[in-house]
Amino acid sequence: MEVNDVRRLLLTYAAMLAVSTALGNMVLATEPLDIGTSTHTPRGAASLDQQARIATDPKIHYGFPRLVRAANGNLLVFYRVGTSHAYDDSRIALRHSTDDGQKWSAERILWKAEPGLSAHNPVALVTPSGKILLWVSAYRYSSKPHARLPGYWSESLDHGKTWSPFVRFDNDPNRSVYYVTDAIVASDGLLIAGDVHPAGGIGDCHTLLFHSTDDGRSWSVRSGLTGVEENKGDEVALLETRPGVLLCLLRDRQRKEIYRYWSRDAGRTWSTRESIRDMLDCTLQRPFLTRVSNDAILLSGRDFGRKEVVAFVSRDGGRTFAERRTIESYQGDGGYTAAARLDDSSVRIVWYADSRATLNMPDVKSARLTIPARSAEDGAPAKVEQLRAQRRKLAHRQRRILFDNDGNEPVYLCNEATREALLAPRTTPLADTQVDSIFYCTWSSGFSLFTHATKIGQVFTSKANPRDPGNTVGGFSKNLTAEFIAKGLDPLRVMVDWAHEHDKEFFWSFRMNDTHDGAGAWYSPHVLPDLKKRHPEWLLGNPKNRPKRGKWSAVNFGREEIRDLAFQYCEEVCQNYDVDGIQLDFQRHYVYFKGPASGRDANDDERSQMTSLIRRIREMTEQVGLKRGRPILVSIRVPDSVGYCRAMGLDVERWLEEGLVDMMAVSCYFRLNPWEVSVALGHKHGVPVYPCLSETRMSDAEAQSLRASDAAYRGRAMAAWAAGADGIYMFNLSETTRDIFKQMGSPASMKTLDKVYTTGARGVRGANSWLANGLRFLNRKVVSPESPLVMRPGKTSELTIDIGDDMQALEREGSLPRVQLRIRPVVEMDPARWSIRWEGEPLQEGRRVENWIEYSVDPRLVRRGANRLALAVASEGNKEVKLNDLVVWVRFPQSVSFTSP
Structure with a gap:
């Protein structure tokens, strides 16, 4: 869905000069600030210096500052100029600094809203090409009901000296994109969050994410962070924590909450919201995120309840925020921070705040905020990256x-x-x-x-x-x-x-x-x-x-x-x-x-x-x-x-x-997938995976005895190693004197030892005991006395069995074993009634061995990994036949019972 290609609407830069004024001489900030330390500022928190007022006048309401660094290194601060918080014909102004915010130029007015509209919420973005985009809001205050009308935008191609005429950002007649609450450069383009209202600007809000791949010339809707019916538009902070991974914080005006969302696919889909109000001990209004260094992310905004401008630090990629720093208290109106990085330990932060003497007529202020490296004694990471490595x-x-x-x-x-x-x-x-x-x-x-x-x-x-x-x-x-x-x-x-x-x-x-x-x-x-x-x-x-x-x-x-x-x-x-x-x-x-x-x-x-x-x-x-x-x-x-x-x-x-x-052990009472599924999942994220070989609990005595044998444990371990496991996890097997604890830790130490392979050493029905219809997640076929295979005459049943031995390698070494498939029908049957194919090749007629039917398998047919079996049975009277068990023995002529570690 295209928003609009406003380039066709922009006039030439001759028209831009009409809205641009000459740059003023650099001037010192009018006066220093006296900012006290709050009881919410702990020892060792971020420190403030170079504190100053950027815009101040006891008869003017200065507010909603936004700070960016232009491609030429200058800092630009945009802010609102009016006589009230929102109910006046206000303007959007700009100042710039060439010395990281210690001195600021004279004020320039960039945009004045139409009569009856309040100019609001400037948000700027410097694109990779150096172009600066600026969005502003238009709030109709002069008649009721008040309306949040579609916002405007402009651009500068010369680091903020001149600007194109302001035009509507989004011309979709079905919605009003009132407020671009944040704008960032992401690894795959530009991303902005929009506070969207119904057409006409009256009614509930929601948040849409817009994306551009052409340096901001055109935009499309990438995703909806919140739904129309949720009424959770409002103010959003965005940060790409690593390529494709986005952190989003949303202040929910209706519920007085602040929520965190994550996206792992560059903003196409989002996680379920998660409140961080308790973590911050406040509802942060207009949150703002700044990447300070590889180790530190700054979160700032206003604590509306305490009337404080505050900042927090995350040192774990945005998972937790702590180290609260109160920047300033205000009396009636204040907050709305923005920050620009100075170096790996400091930012220039701007905000607005009033005082008792200038109640509800706040100034725009700034300071350098330095974030300390934290020592181990302070209990916070000074060398967290080394620890993680x-x-x-x-x-x-x-x-x-x-x-x-x-x-x-x-x-x-x-x-x-x-x-x-x-x-x-x-x-x-x-x-x-x-x-x-x-x-x-x-x-x-x-x-x-x-x-x-x-x-x-x-x-x-x-x-x-x-x-x-x-x-x-x-x-x-x-x-x-x-x-x-x-x-x-x-x-x-x-x-x-x-x-x-x-x-x-x-x-x-x-x-x-x-x-x-x-x-x-x-x-x-x-x-x-x-x-x-x-x-x-x-x-x-x-x-x-x-x-x-x-x-x-x-x-x-x-x-x-x-x-x-x-x-x-x-x-x-x-x-x-x-x-x-x-x-x-x-x-x-x-x-x-x-x-x-x-x-x-x-x-x-x-x-x-x-x-x-x-x-x-x-x-x-x-x-x-x-x-x-x-x-x-x-x-x-x-x-x-x-x-x-x-x-x-x-x-x-x-x-x-x-x-x-850091690591993951999988399976216990039941196994639902081939081991390869879990191995692939863990390895995708750099996490080692350890199949868990729990003790067997078959009610059938013969099945239990066979599966509890050393040969069966070796078969389970060998199959897990073949699936890419990083090791073997033993659970509920306390007989540590058994030889298998000196064998299963390496395929090499089991290579010429006898093994038993089954489709399952444990049952699977327990999956339903703990979760309603848990077996819907079963993605493999199991044959055991607990889960017999029901055979229908004239129908072929197919299944796989995992074998861990590498028969090709064994053949090269002259160590080919005997491979025997055994099946156990519920009732005794003539072996001649069965036909079985292994990897498509028919097996010769089996022979009865006690209550089993045994087939010899050419070891050259056996694959390392999943082996396909096809079974058919001729039944008397067209009756169903149940197969109670199916196992594969791999026997070596010189098999020994002990191999050293």
Whole structure:
């Protein structure tokens, strides 16, 4: 949609001279300012100097300044000249400075609105060619109802000396683009935000983004930031944080809010709005964003409630704003800042403000604002880019096997409270294995319950031993957590120290919403934390009113109290333990919000709440990392489907895009996609991906035994490596003396070992237990006793099975294995009734082996990766046949049971 090509309307520059006046001599600002320090200005915040008034007269209202740097280096300040805030025949003026704002030229009037209209809101943009574009607003104040009429614009080709006649910017008869609230140069052209009203300028507003690729000669609508019915036009600040990524802040006049939006596609689409009012502790009117340096973004505007002109600094690309600096207080009218960069640590900032002596007749003022480098002692980044570079390097360190320990040792497994007793069951055997990283969960069996020395959560000290048929372990009678802590042997600290002594990476794993306390088992009432007893309103249900999905004891992350506690638990560990990273485990368990608990998918607000929490945690890890001089990585463990995660309330793709996480482990109770899907997602954003090989839980004894074997674990690991995995994540497998911990960390160390491949070591039906119709996200075919393949006579069923062995390489080395496909029908059948093709090639008739039918497969047919199978069966009486299981054995004649790391 073309806005208008106004070049045909612009007159020659002879006409421009008619609206231009001769430049005045440079003059000193009329008088210095006396700006006090507010109680909202913390020690170490940005400092002000070179303070001056640019335009001042006790009988004139000067306001709405806008500042740009011309291509010749001059600063230009545009502002409104009138007798009131908006209800007079006002004018738009210009001054310029050749010394970065210390002296300013005489005032020139550029535009005077027609009688009955108020000239307003000058916004300027210097294009890459050096041309200056200037937009102004026209507000009809002289008759009611007042109207916000289409705005005007002009251009200068000589750094602001002369200007073309002002003409309407947008001639679309169906709308009134009243106010261009911000204008920026982006990596793919020019972008402006327009405050748009209905035709005639009366009624609700919305915000449109306009784009130009020809230096501003023509414009088209790129996107709508807000809808017509939302009435959320008003003032917008734009900044491109990196190529194609846009930060937008919008002040919502109707709701007295300030919202943040992100675009990852150069402004074509936008994220759900997110309020930052609480972060700023104010609704910032006409926000203005300035890139000061690679590390610092300045946000300025007016705090309308406190009547203060304020500025904030972001040092993380716009995710958080802090370091509030009050620039000046005003009495009746003030604010509307703009800034231009001077160097990597300072800007020239302009604003307007009145005083008690000049009430409602403000002056336009300016100052140099210097943003200090922050030291680690101040708790803010002085070397944040170095920290992030170090973190990126650490994120890609070698992790052959990542071992997840659920932290049961101090509760169940120790006979005495000694370091040796704590380490012996699971940790000591890891010394000479391929495990490079330990993920240790200090229980969290019920949100807030831990086995480390927490001051914010609750230490689990119960020794209850209830009489219950399910209690076969003596209950919690052996729980020595309190004894360990009393002796100075905090289990978490012991584990961290051991890992570092053995040159292994250590993560604290936080189960974000563990609900063992709602499982109805013998232990459940004893692991229900005090927090949930005190605040049942913070839960997603109760024993009498259970949610449709998940357990009643899950906490509701829609509540700010819960999100704050989750943050504090992570912060406490980062501040008090020498961890290399923290993991946010979203698969213990899966329900976080009321929507999914009630049977519907999470909505944008719920996802936004969780994303805000992840941002807070990322920011905190950076602050703590700077203080200690070493990064803290953030890992997540999530389902292997972006869609499933979004439906849960986890916007994983957004987290990756924003750089909020460093690594990702995927899958647990169920796997929904081939491993390649998650690998591609993570690698797209520079994040390593670790397929999670959870313990198998098949109810069928034979299927369970086979899938729990070392050969099956090797098959799972080999297939994951073939899919591009960066390592193998082991979950709920505590027998660390097994040989597989010395084998699975490298394809080379498994190359000539026997393997079993299946279409799924875990079931998939659990996907529906935690999310309504969760199986809609299943993108692979699974054959197991839990999910048998239904065969119809005369119909061919197709599926794939992933094989990790490289048969071509093995053949070159003279090590080709035997490959055997086995199928297990629900009932015994004559093998002759089956026909199977492997990669299009028919297999010879199978033979019965106990309750299986076995086929020999030429290993040269086997691909590394997905292999296509086609199965057909001739059924007696045209009846359906169910296939209970399908596995592939890869057997080597010289296979050994042990390979050194």
